[in-house]
Amino acid sequence: MNNNTKKITILTSCLLMVFGFFVSPGVTSADGITVTGNGSNSNNTVNVTSTQQTTTQQSNNAQVTNNTNTTATTGKNTSSNNTGNSTSVETGNVNTSTAVSTTANISTVSQSTTTSQELNSTINGNGANSNNSINTSSSSTTDVSINQNASVANTISQSADTGSNSVNNNNGNVSIQTGNISASISVSNSPINVSNVSVAANNSTSNEKIAGNGAGSINNITNANNNQTSIAINNSISLINNLKTVYLTGANSAYYNNGNVSVLTGGITNVINLGNGPINVSAVSVNCTPAQQQSKPTIPAWPTPPPTSGTSSSSPASSSSSSSGGGGGSSSGSSSGGSGSSVGISTSMLPVTGNNWFFIAFIGNILMMLMGGYLRLRSGRSPGFAYTI
Numbered sequence: 001m002n003n004n005t006k007k008i009t010i011l012t013s014c015l016l017m018v019f020g021f022f023v024s025p026g027v028t029s030a031d032g033i034t035v036t037g038n039g040s041n042s043n044n045t046v047n048v049t050s051t052q053q054t055t056t057q058q059s060n061n062a063q064v065t066n067n068t069n070t071t072a073t074t075g076k077n078t079s080s081n082n083t084g085n086s087t088s089v090e091t092g093n094v095n096t097s098t099a100v101s102t103t104a105n106i107s108t109v110s111q112s113t114t115t116s117q118e119l120n121s122t123i124n125g126n127g128a129n130s131n132n133s134i135n136t137s138s139s140s141t142t143d144v145s146i147n148q149n150a151s152v153a154n155t156i157s158q159s160a161d162t163g164s165n166s167v168n169n170n171n172g173n174v175s176i177q178t179g180n181i182s183a184s185i186s187v188s189n190s191p192i193n194v195s196n197v198s199v200a201a202n203n204s205t206s207n208e209k210i211a212g213n214g215a216g217s218i219n220n221i222t223n224a225n226n227n228q229t230s231i232a233i234n235n236s237i238s239l240i241n242n243l244k245t246v247y248l249t250g251a252n253s254a255y256y257n258n259g260n261v262s263v264l265t266g267g268i269t270n271v272i273n274l275g276n277g278p279i280n281v282s283a284v285s286v287n288c289t290p291a292q293q294q295s296k297p298t299i300p301a302w303p304t305p306p307p308t309s310g311t312s313s314s315s316p317a318s319s320s321s322s323s324s325g326g327g328g329g330s331s332s333g334s335s336s337g338g339s340g341s342s343v344g345i346s347t348s349m350l351p352v353t354g355n356n357w358f359f360i361a362f363i364g365n366i367l368m369m370l371m372g373g374y375l376r377l378r379s380g381r382s383p384g385f386a387y388t389i
Contacts, residue, residue, distance in 0.1 A: 040127030040214060048121060050138040052202070054111070055145075062104035062150040062192070072096050073161040074179050075248070080166065086173040086259070093179040093266065094160040099186040105148040107195040120207045128214030137224040140202035144231045146282075148193040153240040156185055161248040162266050173259040178249045180266040185243060186273040193235040193280045201288040202227040235280040243272060 038044050074091040126132050162179040210219040249266040 038126040038130055038132070040129055042127065042130045044126060044130065044132045046121045046134045046136075048134075048136040048138075050136075051141075052139070053141045053143070055143045056109050057143075057145045058107045058109070058147070058195075060105040060107060060146075060148040060150075060193075062152075064102050064104060064150070064152045066100045066102065066152075066154045066156075066187075068098050068100065068155070069157045070096050070098055071159040073159075073164075075162045075251075076164040078166040080168045080170065082170040082172070084170075084172050086175065087167055087170040087257075088175040088177075089165050089167055090175075090177045091162040091165065091179045091266075094162055094181045094183075096158060096160055096182075097184045097186075098156055098158060100154055100156065101188045102152055102154070103191060104150050104152070105193045106191065107146050107148065109144050109146070109195075109197045109199070111142070111199040126214060126217055126219075129216040130214060131218050132210065133220045133222070134208055134210070135222045136206060136208070138206075138226070140227045142199055142202065142229045144197055144199065146195045146197070146233045148195065148233075148235045148280075149237070150192050151238045152189050152192065153242075154187050154189065155242045155244075156187060157244045158183055158185060159246040161246075163249045164251045166253045167257065167261075168253065168255040170257045171259070172257075173261075174254050174257045175262040175264075176252045176254060177262075177264040178252065178266045180268070181247045181249060182269045183245065183247060184271040184273075185245070187241060187243070188273075188275045189239060189241075189277075189279070190275060191278045191281065192239075193237055194278060195233050195235070195282045197231055197233070197283065198285040199229060199231070199287070201229060201286055229286055231284050231286075233282045233284070235282065237279055239276060239279070241274060241276070243274070245270060245272070 072094045074094055077089050077091065079087050079089050121134055121136065160181045160183055162181060165176050165178065167174045167176055206223065206225075208221055208223075210221065247268045247270060249268060252263050252265070254261045254263060
């Protein structure tokens with residue numbers, strides 16, 4: 001092999017080595033909550049507190065007193081000391097009806113839309129040895145309070161009389177016929193102290209990121225989320241029903257009469273309907289939304305040197321924003337959610353990945369190294385130059 005061949009071989013080997021350097025694999029880093037853009041040794045903190053409260057209070061008080069008195073009579077007639085051939089007493093019919101209806105304390109609370117909070121926080125660009133923190137706290141409270149108190153007293157009195165007739169000391173035949181009595185009472189105390197509550201549960205979401213931090217940086221995410229729905233219903237009632245009825249078609253008298261005596265009393269029909277209820281009925285409905293699943297950041301299981309930039313990720317949470325920053329950087333916003341979680345993250349690189357060109361270049365480098373060794377040994381066995389003087 002001549003010198004030109006050696007030069008071409010060595011040059012090709014160098015080019016392959018350089019080529020193998022440039023096709024080295026790229027670095028894949030995690031993505032998520034972003035904290036970037038602040039100077040080295042800076043301290044950057046985002047503190048977010050969001051409070052949302054809905055309070056509904058209803059108070060009902062009712063005092064109802066019903067007092068009815070009904071009296072009807074076609075009787076209590078007297079026919080005495082008559083000298084005719086016959087004496088007759090006939091009374092008419094009585095129809096009476098009483099109806100009482102009471103309704104009190106109806107409460108309805110309806111919240112059809114879900115109360116939602118969203119917090120988004122970002123701290124950008126942090127240098128080496130920086131300390132970066134995101135602290136979020138959200139609270140959503142829905143309070144519903146209903147107090148109902150009722151006092152109802154119904155007093156119903158009915159009296160009907162077609163009897164109590166007197167026919168005495170008559171000279172002849174005597175006849176008494178009393179009328180019929182038809183009576184009805186209807187009392188309805190309904191509804192009283194009825195409440196219907198329908199609310200939607202609170203929903204919180206958040207988006208947070210920490211990424212691109214320098215070597216030795218410390219990054220922390222703390223989420224505290226509290227969603228609470230409280231419903232209190234107090235019902236009380238004092239109810240008194242007092243019904244009194246007197247119906248009479250008899251109590252007739254026929255004494256000392258000369259002749260035949262006939263007494264025919266009428267019939268009595270009585271219907272009483274008393275209804276109390278529904279009373280103290282409460283219906284509560286809370287429409288809940290499923291809690292959001294939070295994903296934890298993926299951290300490599302093997303030790304890796306701290307890179308100049310890296311990323312880390314955490315999960316969503318909920319509501320509003322406020323911020324503070326330091327160390328020559330900038331900061332704004334924040335968000336959190338869930339049932340409360342704390343994640344401390346130190347940035348690190350993910351495993352090295354690449355493509356097939358790297359392996360091809362690697363094999364080419366090995367071949368060039370073996371070829372160079374062969375050429376070196378071959379050059380030692382070449383015949384020397386003949387010098388002529």
